[in-house]
Amino acid sequence: MRSPLKKIPASRARLGMYVRRIEGKWRDHPFWRNSFRVADTPTLELLHALGQHEIWIDTRKGMDEEAPVPPPPHGDVLPALPDPLPEPDVTRTDFGDDIVRAEAIRERAKAATRALFEDARMGRALRMESLAEVIDEVDNAIALNPAAMLSVVRLKNKDDYTYLHSVAVATLMMALGRRLGFEGTALTELGLAGLLHDIGKVGVPDATLNKPGRLGPLEWASVRQHPEIGWDILRRDSVAGPVALDVCLHHHEKIDGSGYPHKLDGESISRVARMGAICDVYDAITSDRPYKRGWEPAEAIRRMAEWQEGHFDRAIFHAFVKLIGIYPTGTLVRLASDRLAVVLSQSAGSSLTPTVRLICAVADGEPLEPEIVELEDGVDRIVGIEDPAQWGVQVPQLLRV
Ligand SMILES: [Fe+2]
Ligand SMILES: [Fe+2]
Structure with missing residues (x-):
């Protein structure tokens, strides 16, 4: 479509x-x-x-151009991509439209990544053609509404974790890259690096990757090999450029030299690998895994801020916090006016004043007009974070409105 x-x-x-x-x-x-x-x-x-x-x-809400560009021809090398999610006949806000569109892009990106991992698992040549297409789509979605694209890649179930984690890291890296001034092919390379960074996990047994309990020493040693296995796969095929190779090999290095596989430290870790480390950890700890529930984004940012000294590049982490926000998209917040609201997107100024949509009054739970409030204007302010479960609220549904 x-x-x-x-x-x-x-x-x-x-x-x-x-x-x-x-x-x-x-x-x-x-x-x-x-x-x-x-x-x-x-x-x-x-x-x-x-x-x-x-x-x-x-073009759904208004006229298209006079001579629409014909759809690209389908080469038989592309894996079959699923149809986009069905479009229910409802009127959505522009934000809801962007969420639904981002979900369709996420599904196509997941299918292309799954096909890529299959190739790697079977020892076949990697089919990269469809990746360029999905990276382009993800980049367009980020340009249009980064909050929508970032929020839909966070939600995963355990069966497709590896593929969606790759899509999420690609999305985070491109969104972060835009903030740090990357453009054009440099952005595409970041996206590709994100999709490929964990390709070496095809060399780690599934039972180990999905083990609910603690890993034993041998299992842990096997997991720690995935950067080098991935690097070998990418080099063997010569399909990836230097950025993807570097991020694949070094996304588990830490600034204090305690990472793996090479115990690199500080400046000896490239900028793109330092970006990869931050995006990778954030997505991993905000996702549900067999052994633990994912943290809410706001909690994840708080924990990462505590670890940042030894683990992460300080300047890149600060840019990352500006991107995600102190109150990330989907956070349920209580306002000083005793109203409950959901965070839609970050403001250009302070991380403390995102754009929110009103939900209900705190006192009696009475639904409010779904008005959008730009807290940057100073009309109201956040006084706390609320637990969606306690209010019986499904955040993904709220964002799709
Ligand atoms: Fe990894
Ligand atoms: Fe990863």
Whole structure:
């Protein structure tokens, strides 16, 4: 299925299109909203005046371009990808739309990663073609709404953990890379490195990877081989560039030299491998595993801040916290006004003032209009984090609204 969202130069806008987002900061353009229908000529002229500045249009809510680009031909080397999730006939908010779209991208990325791991397991040449396609899709989704894409890759069940963990690390690395100034092919390489970083786990028995209890010394030694096994697989095929090879081999190194396989320390660990270490640990500890429940993102960030001294690069970790937030997307928060809200996305300024959507009054649980409040404006503030289970709230469902 082709995505309903499409990036075009503003000069190609026409009446009847629905603009979902204008690239860049709001100061760069004259529109006070980011999403709107091109309903009149003055609006159209303002858009045309932006020239090559890029805009995202939603072809489900408005007109498409006159001559749609034909879908890419299907080569027979690509693994069969599943159909996207069915679209229920409901009206969603723009945020809910982005979540549903991100879920479809996550499923396609998972299928491509599963096919890749199968190739590695069988000793076949790795089919990389479909990876470039999914990395492109993930990158577009991050550009449009990083909070939506980051929140859908966190939820996994134990059967597809390895594949979704790879997709999650790829997403985190590209989102972090954008923050750190990576562009173009450098971003693509980060995504590829994320998808491939644990490919060496095909050389570790499943019983060990999924063991509910503590690992014995031999099992632990086997797990610790996965970076080198992966590196050998990638080198054998010569399919991965230096970034993917480096991240695969060194994503378990720690700044204080206590990591593996080479006990590298400080600057001797490359920047991309230090980024990989942070993204890898965050996703691992926020995911449910056979031996423990995943932590809530806010709790994970707090714990990682405690460990950061020896484990992580301080500057990269700070950029990561800005990306994820002190109150990450999906966190249930209590506001000073005694209202309950769910965090949708981070604000450009402080990590303490995300954008939230109201849910209900604390006093009587009375549902509130699902109004979006930008806490950055100072109209309200967060006074605490609440447990979704205690309120009988399903966060994934809340975000899909
Ligand atoms: Fe790993
Ligand atoms: Fe990993």
